[in-house]
Amino acid sequence: MENRAGIFISQPLGYKTFKPKPLPPDPPIFYDSEMIDLLSRADRMLGRLDGVTETLPDPELFVAMYVQKEAVLSSQIEGTQASLVDVFDGDQSREKKEDIGDIVNYVGAMNYGLERLKEFPLSLRLLREIHRVLLFSGRGSKRSPGEFRTSQNWIGAPGCTLNEATFVPPSVPDMNEAMGALELFMHKESNLPPLIKIALIHAQFETIHPFLDGNGRKGRLLITFWLCQQRILSQPLLYISYFFKQNRQEYYDRLMTVRKTGDWEQWVKFFLKGVAETSEEAISTAKEILSLKKVCEDMMVKSNNNNRRLLNLIFESPVIDKQLVADKLDISQPTANRIVDQFCDLGILVDQKPESKRYKKYAFAKYLAILSRGTEIN
Template sequence: MPEILYQINPDRNVPWNNLPLLPVRKELYLTIEILEKLGDAKAALARLQGRSIVIPNQGLLINTISLQEAKISSAIENIFTTDDELYKAYSDQTNEINGASKEVLRYKEALWSGYNYLRNQDYFDIEYFIKVFQEIKQTKDEIRPDFLNTAIKQSGTGPTAGQVIYTPPKGQAIIKEKLDNLVTFLNDDENFKMDYLFKVAIAHYQFEAIHPFRDGNGRTGRVFNINYLTKKGLLDVPILFLSRYILDHKEDYYSGLSGVSQRGNWKDWLLFMLKAIEYTSMITFQKINEIVSAKDSILEFIKKDTRKVRSPEDLVNTLFTQPFTKVKHLVDSGIYSENTARDYLNRLCDLHVLEKKEIEGRHYYLNLELYRILSE
């Protein structure tokens, strides 16, 4: 009788309490094709890391790119907001924000909350996942209680809509056992030696299969992806558009997850994740170059204008930390007085660098080039 390398889920309608613990047998995924794609993904990610490190003001990337990652990851969960609504909400940062924009901003905060949590300690733990989840959902809820019946069902309106496609483990003791195994796998690089990109892909699947929370597991798992890459030094700051690839290949993403639980198909799952890392590293690299090029070009343009601007570098850096700027931003940062800030922003509108917008009685100044780059 052939050896069973991975015990698949025998019944998708019954809680998968026997979800195999990590690690995964290498025979299930280690092929020439996988190793070649690993090399491609590592090269693309290393190029992105090298580019981001040499940028003097990483605030250019931190706000703009992580905000887009938050928007895209939320869209995977059918939480949609327009760029204008999101950038306005981020610019305002008030308690008046509601709806989809608020959900997206919570994701961004969770991304940074997880990043800072891991900077303050040398390991992952269950508390890390709980804190990220709580930030996303703005709740004090923790691991699913024993009485809760949770099943993942087919979405949409087709003939299979509403059918159960997966039932995660049930019971807090079992869920905690699986999570304990997951964090041990993440932290112990001596006993679980493998490339970090293999490890993040395997861990992402395992977290989604455990499905420890009532809701928000998908977004928590995608925050983890980026936090893991920064924790392991593969990224300096969380600036990867990883959710872009998942959104564009949403069916393949969910098919890959199901392929592991139903057929033990780890090879296709790892190929998907490695392709996602490679592709999104490339497009993030391109966007960084476009942002930096646009910033430098606008700075040079302002310096050549006959009407001199005081502290042009500080002004342009502020304009590129988010698409919508307000007079208040320049005043609060201590760069200019209110009158000077308003005069300079209006002058940049005359030069077609910015576009003035009035929304709900408030004035915003849209950085046209930054908006274009992020929207493409």
């Protein structure tokens, strides 16, 4: 049956692929009062979030932390079992090593894409480049990173066949055609509000599923890249994967409903709600971090240059050891030992292995608690 989103096409082997219609939807998105209210709130909260960067003492540091949080959350949606604490702690256990590798690749892909966007437009070529970084190593690295698929893929329970799939994306020819149309839509001038446009772009990308692996993570990266390219965001502070993770089943259901019934409106409303809630959460997090920094500074009555530098370091690396402190601050080992012990006495750092005398690590526990909220493994 044909709808606003596209049509299902029967294939000779019995399964049906989906051929999406080019964006924007026809008939156009309908703006009821709920849609208008959600759009207004999302715009307002996203604007406030972007304004937070002007109040931060070290914007680059905070941006790096937010990118890592988005990387963890987006990867968890795909099933990784590593938390933000695991990433900072450098857990190298066999069961966590691959998961942490996926997160590191995600951070690399985000940073690579943002840097490339300074000189290169968001295009199919750039999407492939970023995908190559995303799947550089570990799981998915053998599944044609950086190349659009040349065979049929499908979505469903682990081990299911094409005929048992929940959803079968477009055939390869239809996929190539749809990606070309999506690229045109991304750059075409329109009267669509930017947040509604990126909601459509994200859903269409996930429906097309142009890669053999990494489509979910790549599609969520696309949200940040497009918002930054359009200067809706000056920094990648929106970790919308937090909302998608908290509402994972609804996220999948809304996307599937678009394909089956063409109900773009409910998907867009869900997306706008996510932007607003995630922005509000990020603003609250930034305020908590700023407050914590002030409290820590006030605790250091006899503050000196090394104390201040260590405080800045643990906001960058919340789990440290004494050798790292000596190396990063370029100070002697006895000096590093002394100031780390001082931070422990003040309660700023917590000895993670108080019973051990070797391989000791120290955590900025209060900072980690704020930053890792929502990334815990359930």
